[in-house]
Amino acid sequence: MNYRDFGKTGEKISALGFGCMRFPEYKQDEKHFVDQDKVDEMIRYAYENGVNYFDTAPYYCNSNSETALGHAVKDFRNKILISTKCPIDKGMTEKDYREHLERSLTRLGTDHIDFYHFWALNRGAFDDVVLAGNLLEAAAKAKEEGLIRHISFSFHDHPSAIKYIIETAEARGVKMESLLCQYNLLDRSNEEMIKYANEKGLGTIAMGPVGGGRLAAPTDLYAKLTGKPSISTYELAFKFCLGNPHLNCALSGMQNLDMVQKNVKVSSDDTAFSAEEWEQLGLAMEEIKKFSELYCTGCKYCQPCPAEINIPRIFEIWTYYNVYGLKDHAKNMMRDYIRRGGKTFADCLDCGVCEDKCPQHLEIRKNLEKVCKILSE
Ligand code: SF4
Ligand code: SF4
Incomplete structure (x- = not known):
């Protein structure tokens, strides 16, 4: 050491x-x-x-x-x-x-x-x-x-x-x-x-x-x-x-x-x-x-979300897509997340609670919308 x-x-x-x-x-x-x-x-x-x-x-x-x-x-x-x-x-x-x-x-x-x-x-x-x-x-x-x-x-x-x-x-x-x-x-x-x-x-x-x-x-x-x-x-x-x-x-x-x-x-x-x-x-x-325009640390301060959207998990999947370039793998992970009942941007109540709590000051809703769309294509 x-x-x-x-x-x-x-x-x-x-x-x-x-x-x-x-x-x-x-x-x-x-x-x-x-x-x-x-x-x-x-x-x-x-x-x-x-x-x-x-x-x-x-x-x-x-x-x-x-x-x-x-x-x-x-x-x-x-x-x-x-x-x-x-x-x-x-x-x-x-x-x-x-x-x-x-x-x-x-x-x-x-x-x-x-x-x-x-x-x-x-x-x-x-x-x-x-x-x-x-x-x-x-x-x-x-x-x-x-x-x-x-x-x-x-x-x-x-x-x-x-x-x-x-x-x-x-x-x-x-x-x-x-x-x-x-x-x-x-x-x-x-x-x-x-x-x-x-x-x-x-x-x-x-x-x-x-x-x-x-x-x-x-x-x-x-x-x-x-x-x-x-x-x-x-x-x-x-x-x-x-x-x-x-x-x-x-x-x-x-x-x-x-x-x-x-x-x-x-x-x-x-x-x-x-x-x-x-x-x-x-x-x-x-x-x-250039890979980190969405820099979520996975701290979970944005949780719980009233619509039960697992924001850090979705952003983690996005990392596989965007940073590691594992696009098919990331889409499979997203399919699996949804198959298990995971909520997505479609369920968002637009309350903004998550953004108030995010220490990285991420525009969570805007990013969720983009990421969920791409990962579900
Ligand atoms: S804005 Fe949407 S994602 Fe954020 S806490 Fe509210 S319901 Fe959840
Ligand atoms: S609070 Fe922000 S940085 Fe922390 S997990 Fe949620 S989105 Fe990611």
Whole structure:
């Protein structure tokens, strides 16, 4: 495993971070459960192979992720860094912040959280909730008491808000210590702010390092650029992320042991990109970008849709059509989706709820109309 300085937090972080939002689950008597045996095995494998950063949140995996992670790491809790998040709800007070924190500590079975995030901040939530509710002060107090070791934020907004949040917090006497944001080969919009944050001393982590799965197809791009043997686009995407000198860790949501093994292998590879290769890849980006005019990360924030349209699934099928060029395969997938009762744009109620919730600000209705039409032809 490769390690980096995690900003100026004084921590060394593994190049691969374990995202705990896709643990294997099952349903019984209408209740959701995490498959704890599998999770224990995945987490232990990651730990034994050098992963030291584990990121969860209260609502992941039907609100079971924190408890499952706490169970899985109990034998080596103090040898790893645990990250979790405080939901930012309208009208929150310091008391609410504290209660969220205490519930997370209980679920995780620990007396401290290493990186406690203000969750999915945007400028509006920062101004109207974090500042208005004195939550920065609540975080500083929790840190003083040793309940959290570092104050962090995760982010979904226009990149300029990153700078605003860091500077405004600093002016209120609170230092943000790490940043978790979207970054990958297909979406480099936060790149400049990642550099800014890292130079200010924040640890930086990318979520979605392989672009919501859309970079998983093999390609000869790397071979073309470097003259070296070809690598999979999956590996390329990881290496690109980690090749950014201002990015400390790539966080991957892992679903099974196979995925953990694959990710560990890529992030332990000592054939890191040279600065020149990284630059070259950046230029080649422009070519790849033309495939990503519909950049759905599969986050599912647009769900549930009142018309029960599985928007992320349809956009995923579109990726097979548009990015991988697997047109017949994609049309078959769409036929199968419809055969199983899947709803399409024809069922859309035009309510716009999905668009209000999409962190990528996608024009969902317009895209659904186009994509459903082409995939059903
Ligand atoms: S606009 Fe259509 S797709 Fe979006 S939430 Fe409403 S019904 Fe669903
Ligand atoms: S909210 Fe947007 S990015 Fe997330 S799954 Fe829905 S369409 Fe995709």
